[in-house]
Amino acid sequence: DAKTTQPPSMDCAEGRAANLPCNHSTISGNEYVYWYRQIHSQGPQYIIHGLKNNETNEMASLIITEDRKSSTLILPHATLRDTAVYYCIVRVGASIQGAQKLVFGQGTRLTINP
Amino acid sequence: GAGVSQSPSNKVTEKGKDVELRCDPISGHTALYWYRQSLGQGLEFLIYFQGNSAPDKSGLPSDRFSAERTGGSVSTLTIQRTQQEDSAVYLCASSWGDRGNYGYTFGSGTRLTVV
Numbered sequence: 001d002a003k004t005t006q007p008p009s010m011d012c013a014e015g016r017a018a019n020l021p022c023n024h025s026t027i028s029g030n031e032y033v034y035w036y037r038q039i040h041s042q043g044p045q046y047i048i049h050g051l052k053n054n055e056t057n058e059m060a061s062l063i064i065t066e067d068r069k070s071s072t073l074i075l076p077h078a079t080l081r082d083t084a085v086y087y088c089i090v091r092v093g094a095s096i097q098g099a100q101k102l103v104f105g106q107g108t109r110l111t112i113n114p
Numbered sequence: 115g116a117g118v119s120q121s122p123s124n125k126v127t128e129k130g131k132d133v134e135l136r137c138d139p140i141s142g143h144t145a146l147y148w149y150r151q152s153l154g155q156g157l158e159f160l161i162y163f164q165g166n167s168a169p170d171k172s173g174l175p176s177d178r179f180s181a182e183r184t185g186g187s188v189s190t191l192t193i194q195r196t197q198q199e200d201s202a203v204y205l206c207a208s209s210w211g212d213r214g215n216y217g218y219t220f221g222s223g224t225r226l227t228v229v
Contacts, residue, residue: 019217034217044157058209063222075190101147101170105159106130 003027004088011110018075020108022088025069032091033064034102035073037084044087044104047073078112085109116140118221120206125228127196135191135224144219147209147218148181150202157205163189173220196228 005023012018024033034049048055050071055062060075075082087107091100094099119138127133139146147229159173163183174180178196183189193200203225207218 043220043222044218045209046219051219077186101159101162103159104149106151106156 003031003090003103004102004105005085006105006108008106009111011111011113012075012078014080014112014114016079016111018078018082018110019073020086020088020110021070022073023070024088024090026052027068027090033062033068033071034089034091035060036087036089036102036104037082038087038107039081039084047086054098058085076105080112083112118206118208118219120204120224122143122224123222124225124227126229127226128216129198129228130195132192132194133226135193135204137189137191137206137208137221138190139187140219141187143208143210143219144186145209146183147207148189148191149205149207150225152202153167160191167225169179186196191224196226198228201228 003024003026032049032051035047036044037047038044048057048060050062050064052064052068054064062071064071085107087104089102089104091102118140122138125133144165146163148224149156149157150160161181162170178194181189181191191204203223205220205223207220209218
């Protein structure tokens, strides 16, 4: 079962920042937060991940609260192409036994409006 | 190749027939995953291969489903005696699984329709 809770849908105006929340109140100390998105009819695309520090890359920023019970994915200047389902996932980090599978929830359907 | 390649991209089969779906992961990726996604639903984990370890088959829905990974590279997902409820998009992903915390790279999937 997915260990995250996300709103089922959100809207955002083109050019504005899209802030997607995720609750993971039962996250363990060795679990990372991952974000993926799935554009219609395509395979999911990796966006970003983090453990406890905020992270930024060319696609997005990830803000993780100090208690790590929630996080926010920020798309700084949303475009129409950012319309997709966004998945927030927690996963134990890789170890000598190998990586763990990702368990996907229902995600947030983000619609960017012109 | 540059990405995860899946074939065929579309497959229509008659109920009761067997099908094989193929996945070519990114060269060097040690971990390979199969998921399926029914229409309008989220991703359902099926099976996971990591290097030479025994695969995690905990997501396979029935014994009609099986998968193998030959030579640590190409994987084949086989569905025997297909049923209409097997209709879905079957997605394969690979990653650097044994060290680090890298994201998965997914293929474009195989859309299976059982008629």
